[in-house]
Amino acid sequence: MKFLKQAVPSIIVLAVVVALWWYTVIATQSAIFPTPKQVVLGTLELASDGTLWQHIGASLMRVGAGFALAVALAIPLGLWMGWVHGAFVTLNPLFQIMRPISPIAWIPIAILWFGVGNASPIFLIFIASVFPMIVQTTVGVHTIEKRYLRAAENFGVPRSRLFLKVVFPATLPEIIVGMRIGLGVAWLVVVAAEMIALRSGLGYMIMDSRNAGNRYDLVIAGMIIIGLIGLMLDGFMRLLEGMKIVRWRYAH
């Protein structure tokens, strides 16, 4: 009930936006820009012939692969850089330079190295999401409260236990924040990458709809679907924040 109450204002805003959109299209008698109704009909058309699901599946598969690779590298590397000062001062400048380079700028290189198949967008997603996760994991290790490390030192436990029971779980909340950022960026990038070189995916669907006869109803349908899936992906990551083992960090 409380959730419903909170949702009411945002639903009103959405309704106002759709109404304005609809009114403007009719008032300006636009020949190309679609009404909300046309967008819904276009979406249903794509959904019923199955192409929509293929495009969504292709995009999600690429994000999944690139993001998984990035997680597999970023978390161990971030933990190592956070714990070993020498690793941090050696590698951090490099990553700080790489991080602000837009993943889009990597597209020509991705095509040069990996061609126009699936490997290119997977590489771009990897590049886009790996740096924020490395940085966030490193920050997580650096911000472990000293009292906990001292307590661990006091009990004189072996290194393996120190890492498994203190350093990793203490860093986990920051790792999850990094993963949220990383997955968000990955989803941004997959659409952009698919616009350039590929023949499947939501990004391709948008470009193809425009090129093949100005189907702007499908362009906007694609945009809305991208937004909704992005919201869902973020929702999954937020479920991770609800785990009991990290609740201490987010509770206040």
Place this chain on the structure above:
Amino acid sequence: MPTKIKVDNVRKSFQNDKVRLQVIEGLDFEVNDGEFVAIVGPSGCGKTTLMNIIAGFLAPDSGAVHVNGVVRDGPNRKGIMITQQGSVFPWLTVKQNLLFGLPDDTPNREALADEYAALVGLKGFENNYPHELSGGMLKRAEIARALVVKPEILYMDEPFSALDALMSLRMQNELLRILAIEKHTVMLITHDVEEAIHLADRILVLSPRPTRIQASFDVPFAHPRRVSSPEAQALRVAILKELGVAESV
């Protein structure tokens, strides 16, 4: 009783930009095995620094701390520190916290953890996370985690200061109850003179910085103590007088 801790001419200063701050100046005292020694002193006098040196977290500039006749060169599990802030790991349950310090080859490891959780009154809360506990329960968990590794010495730095007055008193009684069973050597830092009188066998009063021992009081009262008794109040006034606070009984 044999000497447990010997503080031998310990000095410590901190360098802050161009200013050199002498915190501890030639401190000497001994703590006997099984003795409960409280240290009181004006705030900022270096009590915590002293405790960190004795527990092995800080090295003195000169002088040495001997524990069991051996020069201390770092913290170890024979002396566990309990601080005001607390350091119960928030990402582990009470039970996992208790198991943390126990080596894998400890006999009856799990049972031992349960036993100490019960000892401090946390039976039934073993699988709770710290953020699900009250401040007093968190303190109990911390004490249990320290005791379960069977330390010889407890270093307590304002352990109950973050608790409200009633809970602090309750935890003091709990501590006495547990110490009656376990017989540890305890060093307690506190700003609360009544707490010191309630708990300690001996009270050392430190001077302002650079700190040295200004006075030492034996607390000859048998447990359970009544801090409101005339003798205890007279002792309290005498200690407060050393701290520069004049008060009539």
